[in-house]
Amino acid sequence: xxxxxxxxxxxxxxxxxxxxxxxxxxxxxxxxxxxxxxxxxxxxxxxxxxxxxxxxxxxxxxxxxxxxxxxxxxxxxxxxxxxxxxxxxxxxxxxxxxxxxxxxxxxxxxxxxxxxxxxxxxxxxxxxxxxxxxxxxxxxxxxxxxxxxxxxxxxxxxxxxxxxxxxxxxxxxxxxxxxxxxxxxxxxxxxxxxxxxxxxxxxxxxxxxxxxxxxxxxxxxxxxxxxxxxxxxxxxxxxxxxxxxxxxxxxxxxxxxxxxxxxxxxxxxxxxxxxxxxxxxxxxxxxxxxxxxxxxxxxxxxxxxxxxxxxxxxxxxxxxxxxxxxxxxxxxxxxxxxxxxxxxxxxxxxxxxxxxxxxxxxxxxxxxxxxxxxxxxxxxxxxxxxxxxxxxx
Amino acid sequence: xxxxxxxxxxxxxxxxxxxxxxxxxxxxxxxxxxxxxxxxxxxxxxxxxxxxxxxxxxxxxxxxxxxxxxxxxxxxxxxxxxxxxxxxxxxxxxxxxxxxxxxxxxxxxxxxxxxxxxxxxxxxxxxxxxxxxxxxxxxxxxxxxxxxxxxxxxxxxxxxxxxxxxxxxxxxxxxxxxxxxxxxxxxxxxxxxxxxxxxxxxxxxxxxxxxxxxxxxxxxxxxxxxxxxxxxxxxxxxxxxxxxxxxxxxxxxxxxxxxxxxxxxxxxxxxxxxxxxxxxxxxxxxxxxxxxxxxxxxxxxxxxxxxxxxxxxxxxxxxxxxxxxxxxxxxxxxxxxxxxxxxxxxxxxxxxxxxxxxxxxxxxxxxxxxxxxxxxxxxxxxxxxxxxxxxxx
Numbered sequence: 001x002x003x004x005x006x007x008x009x010x011x012x013x014x015x016x017x018x019x020x021x022x023x024x025x026x027x028x029x030x031x032x033x034x035x036x037x038x039x040x041x042x043x044x045x046x047x048x049x050x051x052x053x054x055x056x057x058x059x060x061x062x063x064x065x066x067x068x069x070x071x072x073x074x075x076x077x078x079x080x081x082x083x084x085x086x087x088x089x090x091x092x093x094x095x096x097x098x099x100x101x102x103x104x105x106x107x108x109x110x111x112x113x114x115x116x117x118x119x120x121x122x123x124x125x126x127x128x129x130x131x132x133x134x135x136x137x138x139x140x141x142x143x144x145x146x147x148x149x150x151x152x153x154x155x156x157x158x159x160x161x162x163x164x165x166x167x168x169x170x171x172x173x174x175x176x177x178x179x180x181x182x183x184x185x186x187x188x189x190x191x192x193x194x195x196x197x198x199x200x201x202x203x204x205x206x207x208x209x210x211x212x213x214x215x216x217x218x219x220x221x222x223x224x225x226x227x228x229x230x231x232x233x234x235x236x237x238x239x240x241x242x243x244x245x246x247x248x249x250x251x252x253x254x255x256x257x258x259x260x261x262x263x264x265x266x267x268x269x270x271x272x273x274x275x276x277x278x279x280x281x282x283x284x285x286x287x288x289x290x291x292x293x294x295x296x297x298x299x300x301x302x303x304x305x306x307x308x309x310x311x312x313x314x315x316x317x318x319x320x321x322x323x324x325x326x327x328x329x330x331x332x333x334x335x336x337x338x339x340x341x342x343x344x345x346x347x348x349x350x351x352x353x354x355x356x357x358x359x360x361x362x363x364x365x366x367x368x369x370x371x372x373x374x375x376x377x378x379x380x381x382x383x384x385x386x387x388x389x390x391x392x393x
Numbered sequence: 394x395x396x397x398x399x400x401x402x403x404x405x406x407x408x409x410x411x412x413x414x415x416x417x418x419x420x421x422x423x424x425x426x427x428x429x430x431x432x433x434x435x436x437x438x439x440x441x442x443x444x445x446x447x448x449x450x451x452x453x454x455x456x457x458x459x460x461x462x463x464x465x466x467x468x469x470x471x472x473x474x475x476x477x478x479x480x481x482x483x484x485x486x487x488x489x490x491x492x493x494x495x496x497x498x499x500x501x502x503x504x505x506x507x508x509x510x511x512x513x514x515x516x517x518x519x520x521x522x523x524x525x526x527x528x529x530x531x532x533x534x535x536x537x538x539x540x541x542x543x544x545x546x547x548x549x550x551x552x553x554x555x556x557x558x559x560x561x562x563x564x565x566x567x568x569x570x571x572x573x574x575x576x577x578x579x580x581x582x583x584x585x586x587x588x589x590x591x592x593x594x595x596x597x598x599x600x601x602x603x604x605x606x607x608x609x610x611x612x613x614x615x616x617x618x619x620x621x622x623x624x625x626x627x628x629x630x631x632x633x634x635x636x637x638x639x640x641x642x643x644x645x646x647x648x649x650x651x652x653x654x655x656x657x658x659x660x661x662x663x664x665x666x667x668x669x670x671x672x673x674x675x676x677x678x679x680x681x682x683x684x685x686x687x688x689x690x691x692x693x694x695x696x697x698x699x700x701x702x703x704x705x706x707x708x709x710x711x712x713x714x715x716x717x718x719x720x721x722x723x724x725x726x727x728x729x730x731x732x733x734x735x736x737x738x739x740x741x742x743x744x745x746x747x748x749x750x751x752x753x754x755x756x757x758x759x760x761x762x763x764x765x766x767x768x769x770x771x772x773x774x775x776x777x778x779x780x781x782x783x784x785x786x
Contacts, residue, residue, distance in 0.1 A: 147753045156753070204621055216719070220613070227721025228597055231754050238718035239749040249751060322715035325631035326609070328620025356632035358642060360540045360549070361624050 012037060014391035016045040020055060020074055021098075021392040027061060027069035046072060054078050074098055074392075079138035082129050083382030084122070085375075086144040086161070087185035091118075091125050094375070095133055096382040098392070100196035102375060104132040114162035122168075123175065130176070139179035139389055140172055141381030143188035145213075150183050150230040181384050185209075185377050186233055187224045190217025192380025193333055195393045197371035204329045207370055208235075210316065211336035214256050216323070217380075222393075224384065235323070236260070240315045255319055259312040261291040261337045267308045268294050278304060291337045298341060309341055310348045317352025324365065325357050335370035342369075405430060407784035409438045413448060413467055414491075414785040420454060420462035439465060447471050447783075467491055467785075472531035475522050476775030477515070478768075479537040479554070480578035484511075484518050487768070488526055489775040491785070493589035495768060497525040507555035515561075516568065523569070532572035532782055533565055534774030536581035538606075543576050543623040574777050578602075578770050579626055580617045583610025585773025586726055588786045590764035597722045600763055601628075603709065604729035605655050607648050609716070610773075615786075617777065628716070629653070633708045648712055652705040654684040654730045660701045661687050671697060684730045691734060702734055703741045710745025717758065718750050728763035735762075 012035075019031050032042045049055035056075050060068040076099040084093035092107040106128045108121050130137065146158025153169020155161075172180040190207040205219040214236035218225040225232050237247065237254040244253020245263075257263050269289055272280035279302050280286065283293045297305045320332060334346065350367050372379060383393045405428075412424050425435045442448035449468050453461040469492040477486035485500040499521045501514050523530065539551025546562020548554075565573040583600040591598060598612040607629035611618040618625050630640065630647040637646020638656075650656050662682055665673035672695050673679065676686045690698045713725060727739065743760050765772060776786045 202621065218719070220618075225613075225720075228595065228723040229721050229753065229756055231751075232721040233719065234721070234751060234754060235715075235718045237751045238715055251748065319715065322628075322631055322712065323719045325628045326611070326626065326716045326719060327618075328622050328625040328627070330621040355644065358624075358627060358630045360622065361627060363622055 012041060012045050013048065016042060017049060017054065017074070017390060018392050020046075020049075020072060025058060025061075025071050025073045027071055029069055076101065077135065079136050080133050081138050081382040081385050082126060082140040083378035083380070083385075084125065084140065084142040085185065085377035085381065086122070086142065087377055091121055092374075093125055093129060093378050094382075095129055095137075096379060098386065098390075100192075100379050100382065102379075103134070104129065106132075114160070118161045118163070119166075119171065122172075126172070126176065137176075137178055139181070139385045140176060141188065141383070141385035142168065142172070142180070142182040143185040143377035143381045144168065144182055145185050147231055147234075148182060148184045150181075150226055153180065153182050155182070179385065179389060181381075181388055183224065183226075183381070183384060184215070184217070184230070184233070186215035186217040187226070188217065188380035188384055189335065189372075189376040190219050190233075190380065191224050191383050191387075191393075192376040192378070193335070193370055193372055194219045194222070194380075195383040196379045197376065202331045204327075205331045205333070206233075206323060206327075206329050207333045207335055207376075208316070208320070209336040210259060210261070210334060210338035212260055212262050214260050214336075218327070218329070220329075223387065235319055238319060240318050255315060258315045259338070264294055264309060264312050264338070265289050265291060268297075268305060271304055271308065275304065278302070280305065291340075295340055309345060312338070313341075313345050313348035314352050317349040318356065320349060320367065321353045321356035324353065324361050328361055330364040330366060332365070332367045333370040334367065335373065335376060339369050405434060405438050406441065409435060410442060410447065410467070410783060411785050413439075413442075413465060418451060418454075418464050418466045420464055422462055469494065470528065472529050473526050474531050474775040474778050475519060475533040476771035476773070476778075477518065477533065477535040478578070478770035478774065479511075479515070479535065480770055484514055485767075486518055486522055486771050487775075488522055488530075489772060491779065491783075493585075493772050493775065495772075496527075497522065499525075507553070511554045511556070512559075512564065515565075519565070519569065530569075530571055532574070532778045533569060534581070534776070534778035535561065535565070535573070535575040536578040536770040536774045537561065537575055538578050540624055540627075541575060541577045543574075543619055546573065546575050548575070572778065572782055574774075574781055576617065576619075576774070576777060577608070577610070577623070577626070579608035579610040580619070581610065581773030581777055582728065582769040583612050583626075583773065584617050584776050584780075584786075585769040585771070586728070586763055586765055587612045587615070587773075588776040589772045590769065591724070591726075595724045597720075598724045598726070599626075599716060599720075599722050600726045600728055600769075601709070601713070602729040603652060603654070603727060603731035605653055607653050607729075611720070611722070613722075616780065628712055631712060633711050648708060651708045652731070657687055657702060657705050657731065658682050658684060661698060664697055664701065668697065671695070673698065684733075688733055702738060705731070706734075706738050706741035707745050710742040711749065713742060713760065714746045714749035717746065717754050721754055723757040723759060725758070725760045726763040727760065728766065728769065732762050 028042050032039045058071040061071040076097045080095040083096045090107045090109050094102040095104040108125045147156040155163045155166040155168050157164050169180045169182050186209050193207050194205045203221050208216040216233035216235050218233050236256045237249045239253045240255050241253035245257040246252050247254040247257045272278050279297050298309050386393045421435050425432045451464045454464040469490045473488040476489050483500045483502050487495040488497040501518045540549040548556045548559040548561050550557050562573045562575050579602050586600050587598045596614050601609040609626035609628050611626050629649045630642045632646045633648050634646035638650040639645050640647040640650045665671050672690050691702050779786045
């Protein structure tokens with residue numbers, strides 16, 4: 001019966017650990033009540049966890065009549081996890097504890113490095129993080145742009161980094177000798193928001209990142225939803241506008257051609273060229289018009305800019321309506337630079353969605369700005385690793 | 394340790410039973426290898442299952458060198474399950490065995506019955522099925538149109554049956570004293586296709602029913618995917634055409650206004666009224682034009698009808714593109730009367746989808762006609778019950 005009991009033991013350990021983690025502070029008796037395990041089993045498992053250093057006793061809690069119960073909790077600094085974000089203008093990452101607190105943060109500029117040079121930069125980044133680790137590193141989680149074969153840890157294609165069939169997971173495993181997981185940046189960002197940024201009342205969540213590119217991450221039943229080819233949430237290149245602008249993907253009228261920061265800036269430039277009196281022409285160099293410039297002119301109430309920005313919001317609403325119609329997920333967060341257009345912008349999205357799906361599917365729906373910002377991907381990458389290794393988060 | 398061991402026992406029983414069910418015929422040694430349970434545990438569990446009558450020994454299989462192994466299998470006629478389909482012009486249902494074989498089938502005409510009268514008809518249908526049962530009935534699964542609160546077994550709203558906040562599950566439980574589960578018709582149809590109609594290589598599947606109404610059922614990781622409010626897949630009223638026709642839901646340009654059989658027939662009638670020479674006007678009574686009439690004229694190659702039908706296909710493709718972009722599910726089945734327009738119709742859908750999502754998401758995609766037809770809902774309802782009660786399918 002050895003294998004069986006080991007299985008059982010492992011199963012109970014995970015269940016007990018997850019219960020402690022979710023409740024933050026809890027007594028053995030309450031764990032037994034919640035898990036429906038016997039108090040003997042719970043005590044045995046908890047004692048093992050304490051012995052391992054993963055759980056600690058905190059002191060006696062208030063008595064409910066009899067002996068005051070001993071309160072226990074997860075030792076949040078038991079191990080560090082390295083969470084890496086390769087999706088921005090710099091590679092960045094942190095040493096992160098079991099509660100998603102960042103102990104140390106490092107960035108390395110990319111300067112358009114790609115291929116082998118980009119790989120060397122990742123090594124440099126992780127080497128630096130390893131150097132700062134004050135406790136054992138449990139593993140490395142990586143959020144990277146592009147199409148990822150999550151199961152085999154291969155970057156199938158990441159255009160900006162010029163990686164094709166790039167075995168990133170194995171490379172990192174070989175170099176650092178710890179567990180490594182890699183996933184698409186939008187997918188881990190959603191897990192990051194879900195685990196460390198969101199009140200977590202829901203078991204499902206969609207985070208749509210709208211920046212230079214557009215992609216969504218979907219959490220279903222507390223886990224990243226990958227789909228058959230691990231490309232779930234890649235909605236930036238779904239066509240939303242017939243006979244729209246040509247996209248870099250080869251199709252016309254993709255969501256990115258109307259709602260990305262790039263598209264908004266492009267349309268503003270086009271408008272500015274034809275309308276010399278537009279406040280857009282008051283920026284220092286219209287060729288370097290930035291999303292922040294547009295946000296400022298938008299906030300100042302320029303009608304033409306408002307129209308361009310709200311058209312972008314409308315098309316996001318069109319795609320979100322389809323996602324809600326299919327998946328009936330109530331919590332939708334918008335992240336990325338475009339989310340900074342604020343509440344009025346979100347209202348346009350909400351209005352479009354409301355006009356395009358059934359009332360029953362709107363019940364409970366919340367479309368809001370994301371909570372985490374710069375750290376979402378690194379935190380989500382760490383959460384992904386914790387989920388795999390400890391069964392928590 | 395009682396609760397724990399019971400839990401373990403239950404867990405192992407389910408795991409072993411599911412392994413036997415999935416492999417159809419298998420030896421104890423192979424179960425141990427696949428489940429990683431010890432042979433002692435497997436033997437113990439299997440003996441209990443045999444004692445319960447749920448599993449039987451079939452005879453010795455070919456030897457792999459040593460003693461020939463005893464082959465075992467699930468007794469497919471161990472219990473009957475009643476699967477009920479309320480989504481059509483008649484209520485229908487069957488006594489179904491553990492392999493989805495229909496032992497007895499009954500239909501009762503509805504004649505526009507709704508409310509209490511519809512309830513009485515369901516009782517009549519199930520009474521008849523119960524009368525024909527030759528072995529114990531394990532439970533009742535029901536697929537019903539409308540918005541369902543699956544968790545509480547309540548039909549929130551089913552317009553055609555005039556039910557609102559209708560506690561169908563409890564009513565059936567009270568009357569028949571067996572486990573009862575209810576779900577939306579499209580959702581159970583997808584599970585039916587997945588369990589009994591599909592080769593089952595995939596763990597995910599979407600079935601889109603396109604008839605008078607349009608709805609999809611989504612299977613994720615072998616189970617019905619419900620979403621937060623159990624309304625996942627209700628894509629018939631997602632708007633796809635700006636400034637389209639007014640829909641009965643109050644919005645304009647919903648998918649149902651362009652791609653349902655009703656919409657196709659309506660557009661054909663409109664065209665016929667303006668074009669006296671159209672072959673559509675050769676049907677006996679243009680006011681009673683049916684989907685079958687349109688299919689025949691479509692198959693005869695009338696260009697105007699082809700255009701109408703292919704426009705319907707195009708909009709289905711638009712919605713499917715969004716679903717694939719979000720969910721990255723590779724297997725898509727089209728059911729319902731509109732699927733009978735055949736391969737050329739499906740090709741238009743495929744072409745539209747291909748033009749609207751990234752190549753990486755098309756990899757492995759198959760859009761095909763559904764396998765089961767009339768029985769999909771009843772079979773899926775039975776499968777839902779089996780999944781809940783036995784952990785199989």
